[in-house]
Amino acid sequence: MLLAVLSGFIASGIWAITGNHLKGKVEYLASLVPVGLFVYFLNLLPGVASSSGYTEVFEWVPSLGVNLSFRIDGLGLLFSLLITGIGSMVFLYTAGYMKGSENLHKFYAYLSLFMGAMLGLVLSDNLISLFVFWELTSISSFFLIGYNNKSVASQRAALIALGITGFGGLFLLAGALLMGSAGGTYSIQELLSGGIDFTQQDAYPLLLVFFLMAAFTKSAQFPFHFWLPAAMEAPTPASTYLHSATMVKAGVYLLLRLSPLLSGSDAWHYTLMAFGGFTMLYAAFHSLFRTDLKRILAYSTISALGIMVFLIGVGTKDAMLSVALFILVHGLYKAGLFLVTGNVDAATGTRDISKLQGLGRVLFPIALAGTLAALSNGGIPPSIGFISKDLLYETALNAPYVPIILLAALIITKIFLLAAGMWVGVRPFLGKKTEELGDTELPGPLMWMPPLLLGLLGLIFGIAPGLIENILIFPVVSALGIDTSGMHLKIWHGFNLVLGLSAITILSGFLLFYFYQPSTQAQTFINNYAKLAPEKILMTLTRRLNSYFYKLTVFFQSGYLRRYVRVVIVFLTVLLGTQIFRNLNFTPRYETLLDLTFYEIAIVIIMVLAIIFTVNTHSRLGAVAGLGVIGYSICLLFVFYSAPDLAMTQFTIDTLTVILFVLILYRLPVYISKSSKMQHTRDWLLSLLFGAIISIIALSALDATSSKEVSAYYASEAYDKAKGKNIVNVILVDFRGMDTMVEITVLVIAALGVFGLLKLRFKDKES
Helix, strand or coil: CCCHHHHHHHHHHHHHHHHHHCCCCCHHHHHHHHHHHHHHHHHHHHHHHHHCCCEEEEEEEHCEEEEEEEEECHHHHHHHHHHHHHHHHHHHHHHCCCCCCHHHHHHHHHHHHHHHHHHHHHCCEEHHHHHHHHHHHHHHHHHHHCCCCCHHEEEECCCHHHHHHHHHHHHHHHHHHHHHHHHHEHHHHHHHHHHCCCHHHCCCHHHHHHHHHHHHHHHCCCCCHHHHHHHHHHHHHHHHHHHHCCHHHHHHHHHHHHHHHHHHHHHHHHHHHHHHHHHHHHHHHHHHHHHHHHHHHHHHHHHHHHHHHHHHHHCCCCHHHHHHHHHHHHHHHHHHHHHHHHHHHHHHHEEEECCCCCCCEEEECHHHHHHHHHHHHHCCCCCCHHHHHHHHHHHCCCCCHHHHHHHHHHHHHHHHHHHHHHHHHHHHHHHCHHHCCCCCCCCCHHHHHHHHHHHHHHHHHHHHHHHHHHHHHHHHHHCCCCCCCCCCCCCCCCHHHHHHHHHHHHHHHHHHHHHCCCCCHHHHHHCCHHHHHHHHHHHHHHHHHHHHHHHHHHHHCCCCHHHHHHHHHHHHHHHHHHHHHHCEEEECCHHHHHHCCCCHHHHHHHHHHHHHHHHCCCCCCHHHHHHHHHHHHHHHHHCCCCCCCHHHHHHHHHHHHHHHHHHHHCCCCCCCCCCCCHHHHHHHHHHHHHHHHHHHHHHHHCCHHHHHCHHHHHHHHHHHCCCCHHHHHHHHHHHHHHHHHHHHHHHHHHHHHHHHHCCCCCCCCEE
């Protein structure tokens, strides 16, 4: 499994580096990877169906309990087959759709990267590695959505998608860390078998919030749904792969994978049913007002994802069987509809539903593919979508929570989705072709074969559901810890209430499709309420936050060095002052002042006078001279207190500093005072306060009991290990050699900066 996951990343690197030299071949070579992986996962079907799955563990960071653990069971295998199977279709379709594209090799590199990330996500058995792959899907989707990087709309869509899904990724990381801490392991299988009831733990509310936020942002649940319609700026192959079959279902996968650990509480069930139910109705309603084929599909996809979340919230045995089947059904028909849309767009140059008609004869194979996908989307027999819709209704009828309301919401949603699917898959091919569409030609087989094959699979699985029930669907339910005995998938259940409701849905959907058509007027109507949409609210909030933080940044980052120094000193004064007055415990010994000599008192007086002169003079050179006096006075104090080495160091530094300052200040303009008396007073008070605090700290350090262990170590080891008798020099050069080297590097950089300023010459206009 590790090789299967890594193959996508390896292929991505190969196409990115060498793909430009394989023009005309890269599309076919790249397609071999998903096709080979699909065959590999197909071979695992019998083994997974007859067992609980397979696990592989590779050490990564074992000290933290983070490993590259992979497990393939029914749930992981279903998603892996969707990722590689539909991926194979998309890779081949891209060869025709984007033929001649200048950066086609980069697009295949992004697709391969995304495929590897998705496989890693659905096969990971470690919460931390799952998070890593989760974020990689967001990053790779960013590249795919923004592939047309010269388009402002594509750039914006990519940033929105990355922002929303990346934001959810932070919640996933928090949830993974919290669950791993509470459960004692990051392994999902160990958590499942550990018998821990997370619903009874104090951390459960946080776990619920963290994982639901991650799932809702990734799977486009209201109010985070708006990134998905915006992402339709991506090329159609990317939209097919990411936004129908794979990435958008990552949140659904996460909820399913963790449902045995987190379900069982009212908070879990009611939250998922509320958000999923509202999302499916809201998005299905919005799909009625869009005229762009991809936008219609985007909102219908959001609605379908809402249905999946809704079913997980119901949580019954029927609901889990229904969501397992619906994941497959939706992947087949939605990928097919996206590919049909791409064919129509490529043939006519437009995706506007109000301009498309009469393409059936010219694009017959595509029309057939669109019709088959629309049948499955609408739940019309004998498609697999019909079986899925019946399971949905049966789940709602037997739900333990307000079944009538749940059933009504599902019926309304399915009516809207049936009409939306017919507009995309059938309407462009009906009627008489208009002159506005011009000459259209049937694209090559690489473009129409994939959607036709997906449509045929939906029909075959509907006629013979036994092909998939025991080997593909039931293992998914078993992976969730649910007994599958007594379960059956069949297209005919006799004349019953579910059949009647299904007939009402189909009839109502066809009536809606026949009597109502999306139009510019309808889209304008719904756009009038855009100010109430989550996207508008979030963007308004973002602009206001940007404005606030811009003002805050300008306030602190004003460009004036004195303000920066003042902010730092104020912060340190408050911080240190608070700690000093809380923990001050030294007693001043005033009697020691009698031990001061005449020379020491004289030096201190000179220092004080030099300080007063320095801060009051209007001459830069005079201020430098005053600083030099202060430095030399400190040198003398070091001499008085038996520290000649420090005195020599201080003397050298002060001499060099004075010389450098003189060289620099000599070239500056005449001194101009831009500070008022009030500002001068403020700076005086702040300096005195900060100086007093530093003095108290120094006196406290002198009064504190010190440990001699470090000093004794250096004294005993300096000569033996470093062959030096001057302990200070040995510490600087040997024991702290790296630190000293960094300090020297900083000084060199500063010297280069000073040299650059000295050599700087302005033109008359710039000066």
